[in-house]
Every structure is written in structure tokens, then in C-alpha cells.
Amino acid sequence: MIRRVWREDxxxxxxxxxxxxxxxxxxxxxxxxxSLVFREWASALDFAISVALTLLVGYVLAxxxxxxxxxxxxxxxxxxxxxxxxxxxxxGVPYMLSGHSKSFLDACFDTMSGYTTTGxxxxxxxxxxxxxxxxxxxxxxxxxxxxxxxxxxxxxxGSTGGAFKIMVGEGKEEKLEPNVRHxxxxxxxxxxxxxxxxxxxxxxxxxxxxxxxxxxxxxxxYIFMSAWSxxxxxxxxxxxxxxxxxxxxxxxxxxxxLGSFNFALHYAVWTGNRRxxxxxVEIVSFTITVLTxxxxxxxxxxxxxxxxxxxxLFRRGFFQLISGHTTTGQSNIYARxxxxxxxxxxxxxxxxxxxxxxxxxxxxxxxxxxRMGIIVKGIATDIRKLLSPERAVxxxxxxxxxxxxxxxxxxxxxxxxxxxxxLIYVVGAIVGMAYGYPMVDAFFESVSAGxxxxxxxxxxxxxxxxxxxxxxxxxxxxxxLEFLSVFTLFGFIATSFRSMRVRKAAV
Amino acid sequence: xDERTRTKRITSLRRGLLGMLTEVAFAxxxxxxxxxxxxLFFVGR
Numbered sequence: 416m417i418r419r420v421w422r423e424d425x426x427x428x429x430x431x432x433x434x435x436x437x438x439x440x441x442x443x444x445x446x447x448x449x450s451l452v453f454r455e456w457a458s459a460l461d462f463a464i465s466v467a468l469t470l471l472v473g474y475v476l477a478x479x480x481x482x483x484x485x486x487x488x489x490x491x492x493x494x495x496x497x498x499x500x501x502x503x504x505x506x507g508v509p510y511m512l513s514g515h516s517k518s519f520l521d522a523c524f525d526t527m528s529g530y531t532t533t534g535x536x537x538x539x540x541x542x543x544x545x546x547x548x549x550x551x552x553x554x555x556x557x558x559x560x561x562x563x564x565x566x567x568x569x570x571x572x573g574s575t576g577g578a579f580k581i582m583v584g585e586g587k588e589e590k591l592e593p594n595v596r597h598x599x600x601x602x603x604x605x606x607x608x609x610x611x612x613x614x615x616x617x618x619x620x621x622x623x624x625x626x627x628x629x630x631x632x633x634x635x636x637y638i639f640m641s642a643w644s645x646x647x648x649x650x651x652x653x654x655x656x657x658x659x660x661x662x663x664x665x666x667x668x669x670x671x672x673l674g675s676f677n678f679a680l681h682y683a684v685w686t687g688n689r690r691x692x693x694x695x696v697e698i699v700s701f702t703i704t705v706l707t708x709x710x711x712x713x714x715x716x717x718x719x720x721x722x723x724x725x726x727x728l729f730r731r732g733f734f735q736l737i738s739g740h741t742t743t744g745q746s747n748i749y750a751r752x753x754x755x756x757x758x759x760x761x762x763x764x765x766x767x768x769x770x771x772x773x774x775x776x777x778x779x780x781x782x783x784x785x786r787m788g789i790i791v792k793g794i795a796t797d798i799r800k801l802l803s804p805e806r807a808v809x810x811x812x813x814x815x816x817x818x819x820x821x822x823x824x825x826x827x828x829x830x831x832x833x834x835x836x837x838l839i840y841v842v843g844a845i846v847g848m849a850y851g852y853p854m855v856d857a858f859f860e861s862v863s864a865g866x867x868x869x870x871x872x873x874x875x876x877x878x879x880x881x882x883x884x885x886x887x888x889x890x891x892x893x894x895x896l897e898f899l900s901v902f903t904l905f906g907f908i909a910t911s912f913r914s915m916r917v918r919k920a921a922v
Numbered sequence: 923x924d925e926r927t928r929t930k931r932i933t934s935l936r937r938g939l940l941g942m943l944t945e946v947a948f949a950x951x952x953x954x955x956x957x958x959x960x961x962l963f964f965v966g967r
Contacts, residue, residue, distance in 0.1 A: 608938075668949070672949040672953075676945070681941075681945070684941040684945060685938045685941035685942070686934075686937055686941070687941075689944045692944055692945065693948075698948075702952065705952065705956075706959065710959060710963075713959060717964075717967060724964065725957075725960045725961040725964040728960045728963065728964065729956060729957045733953070733957070733960065737956070
């Protein structure tokens with residue numbers, strides 16, 4: 416039986432959502448400063464208004480629902496899913512004020528895409544937006560990769576009893592340290608160290624390509640934030656194609672491969688357990704699926720004779736494939752090239768790679784390598800059971816940080832999430848097909864949205880149907896939070912209405 | 923800072939650096955294998 420919803424439940428949810436909102440407001444100070452540095456006064460004003468509005472909403476929410484009670488599991492899930500929605504809407508305000516978004520829905524589409532590290536965009540005239548807005552786009556994706564709740568936990572919420580539950584609601588369920596604040600700090604430490612290294616490396620490459628030094632630094636930071644968070648944004652509409660630099664593409668590839676790793680794996684490797692990178696089930700699964708799907712891409716491109724030599728095949732084919740598999744979405748070909756040159760097999764291989772996606776508790780999306788590994792091991796164990804004598808005890812194992820026994824409940828848990836992902840991929844594709852898009856294109860784009868990849872074959876544009884925009888936004892949101900917290904939010908809303916009706920009937 | 927804390931910090935820093943290099947080497951290795959596959963496809967056509 417589902418419990419009733421009381422006023423205190425709303426207080427707890429409101430208070431913590433308010434704190435997360437304040438965190439978003441404080442984050443907007445960074446693009447404001449960027450705009451001021453570049454003397455973009457109109458953009459600075461847009462951000463100043465947005466900062467004031469977001470902080471006001473956050474403070475009012477936290478003030479009117481002030482409570483000392485600790486969130487339970489239900490609250491935590493609702494806070495995680497709800498605060499993402501509030502953050503998406505408030506973060507869309509600077510987009511609207513800039514005049515580069517055609518509607519508030521388009522602005523929210525872009526911010527949802529940013530926070531969920533998807534990388535699709537509907538922003539108009541991207542090549543002429545302010546540096547402040549460019550900083551905001553990439554910052555959204557960088558923070559979204561780590562998790563906005565993780566951000567709030569680090570600086571505002573602290574180590575309350577329910578903090579870890581909120582983090583689980585955001586899809587970060589690896590307990591690296593006993594103290595939840597330490598986990599959040601650890602995630603940020605790893606990301607910030609790589610941010611420093613990545614900005615310098617990519618900035619130097621950009622400088623070598625002829626970009627002015629001060630701009631090269633910003634380009635380096637933007638491309639790093641996009642790569643590490645497996646986001647896919649870039650400062651210009653041509654994405655990575657703008658740079659025409661294989662060094663930039665290889666450096667970016669390294670960063671988004673690293674960004675797709677589980678934070679628990681980073682922690683293990685950084686604390687001395689370096690062999691873990693070769694033994695971890697996620698990395699083994701990731702390596703196998705990357706190389707298999709890339710072989711399919713090679714086959715498709717060779718059949719069609721798209722690229723004249725191995726270097727061109729590797730540079731375009733592997734970059735796109737690994738960008739899809741890590742759910743990054745950076746691109747060094749035009750969107751329609753998928754349809755015109757890669758053909759159905761090339762698109763299918765990329766779609767499979769996007770659907771599988773990155774690692775659990777990483778910045779990436781998709782089913783995740785951990786679940787793929789568990790399901791494959793589960794199937795192998797079942798086959799071994801069938802082939803063994805009836806009295807033999809056959810148990811499966813998998814290595815993720817330590818050796819784990821493969822129980823039926825673990826396999827079932829992984830299979831349920833995979834089925835849910837497949838369901839949203841199919842629903843998105845059906846809606847796309849209902850609007851007349853070809854099946855391959857509709858599946859490609861839907862999987863790209865649901866797995867938070869962001870590669871596009873040309874479906875995503877301002878003129879696409881409103882319903883399709885909403886469906887893709889829902890896919891991004893559910894895919895990023897891995898369903899549980901979103902379903903809990905829907906359940907909570909339904910229960911709230913039912914509780915209200917019961918109370919009215921009692922009166 | 924006493925000697926023990928200093929040694930601990932240096933060890934932790936060294937481990938972190940080696941960890942980072944291990945990760946970069948893995949990513950580089952994967953990219954290298956992918957290049958080999960593209961090359962093999964061209965050689966074998």
C-alpha cells in the first residue's frame with residue numbers, strides 16, 4: 416500500500432529543491448563574469464536578471480519550506496527528479512533573454528540537453544552568441560555530468576542522513592567513501608583536475624591552429640567540458656568540424672573516453688588499484704562493444720566506399736562511433752552525412768553503440784556497460800547451468816571493483832533497466848515515425864536523445880513538431896536519471912492528488 | 923606538516939598521477955587498436 420502524502424513531505428522536498436536551485440543561481444555567476452570580461456553588457460544583464468530570479472525562487476522555496484527533518488528515500492527521489500526540472504526551466508531564462516531561442520520550450524530543450532549531457536540544440540545563430548552564453552551552455556553540461564545534486568551536496572546541503580539517497584536518485588549510486596560529502600568532493604576533485612589538464616592541452620592545440628591565445632583558452636575549456644561530461648556541445652554550429660584538426664579530435668576523444676568511466680573506477684585507479692582498469696566488467700564490456708560496433712561501421716563505410724584511405728576512415732568513422740558509444744555526441748561530419756553517406760548499416764551500428772552507452776555512475780548515458788556485462792554473464796551462467804550435471808552448483812561472478820557473485824536479483828535489476836531504456840527508445844522512434852520521419856532516422860534520433868548522446872541525423876531542428884521536442888526532452892530526463900526517481904516523482908504527484916481527495920471527502 | 927603526513931601526501935599524489943597516466947594510456951591504446959582495425963579493413967579489401 417502506498418502511504419499518504421503530508422504537508423511535511425512537501426516541506427522536505429521544497430527545502431532541498433530550494434537549496435539545489437540556489438546552487439544553480441550561484442552557478443550563473445560564472446557566465447555573468449565571463450560576459451563582463453568580454454564586455455558583453457547585454458549578455459551580462461541577461462545573466463544578472465537570471466541570477467536574481469533563480470536565487471529568489473531558491474530562497475523563497477527554501478524559506479517557506481524550512482525544515483530540520485531528513486529526507487527519506489521517496490523524498491530523495493522526488494527531490495532529484497524535481498530539482499532537475501526546476502533547474503532546467505530557470506536555466507532557460509538567459510537563453511530566452513538572449514533572443515537566440517525561438518520559444519521558451521526551445522530554451523528548455525537546450526538546457527535539458529545541457530544538464531543531461533545530451534548535446535542536441537535548437538539555439539538559433541549559434542556562431543554569433545555571446546561568450547557568456549557559450550560559457551553557460553558548456554557549464555550546464557559540465558555540471559550536469561557530475562550531477563547538479565552532487566554540486567549542491569558539495570557546497571550547500573552537506574552530509575545529512577538523506578543526502579546519499581538524493582545522490583542515488585540522480586544516478587550516482589557508488590558509495591566511494593562513508594561520508595556523502597566526501598564522495599561529492601571526490602567526484603569534483605577528479606573532474607576539476609582533468610579540467611585543468613584538459614583546458615591546457617586543448618587550449619594549446621587551439622593556439623597551434625591559429626586561434627588567438629585568450630580565445631584558445633576558452634575554446635579549450637569549452638571542448639574539454641563538453642568532452643569530459645560526454646555532452647557534445649561546441650562553441651560553433653559545425654561542432655568539431657570547425658577546427659579541422661586531428662590533434663584536437665584525438666585529444667577530445669581521450670577526454671570523452673575517460674569521462675565515460677565510472678567515478679568509482681577513477682577512484683580505484685587513482686588510489687593505487689591500477690589493474691582494475693583491465694579487470695572491471697564495465698571496461699571489458701565497453702572495449703568489446705566499441706571494437707565490434709566499429710568493425711560494423713568500417714564494413715558499412717568500406718562497402719559504400721565513403722572514405723579514400725584508412726586515416727580518413729579512422730578519423731571520421733571512429734570519432735563518430737566512439738562519440739556515440741561514450742554518449743558524447745561531438746561530431747566531425749555533417750548531420751545529414753549519416754543518412755547520405757553512412758547508410759543503414761553504419762547508422763545501425765552507431766545506434767547500437769549509443770544505446771549501450773557509457774559506464775554506470777559516470778557522466779554518460781545509455782544502458783551502461785555494467786548492465787550489459789551483467790546480462791551477458793547471466794546468460795553465460797544459465798547456459799553453463801544447462802550444460803552441467805543436475806546436482807552441480809553453478810554460480811556466476813563478475814568483477815566490478817571487487818569480485819561479486821551474480822545473483823538472479825542482480826541480473827533481473829539490470830534487465831529491468833535495459834527494458835525501460837528500450838521502451839523509451841521505441842516510444843520516441845514511434846512518435847518520430849508518426850510524424851513521417853523514416854524508421855532508421857527516427858530510431859537514430861530517439862536513441863540519441865534517450866541515451867543522452869546528442870548525435871543527430873538531421874531530425875532535431877527548430878521546425879520539428881512540438882510533441883517530438885517534448886518526447887525527446889522526456890527521454891533525455893528519464894535516461895539521465897535512470898527512471899527510478901522520475902517514476903517516483905510521477906507516483907508522488909498522483910498520491911498527492913489522491914491524499915487531497917481523501918482529505919476533502921473526510922471534511 | 924610532520925614527516926609522516928608529508929610522505930602520505932607524496933604517495934597519494936604519485937598514485938593519483940600514475941592513475942591518470944594509466945587511464946590516458948588505456949584510452950590511447952583503445953584508439954590505437956581502432957586505427958589498426960581501420961587499417962586492416964583497407965589492407966584486406
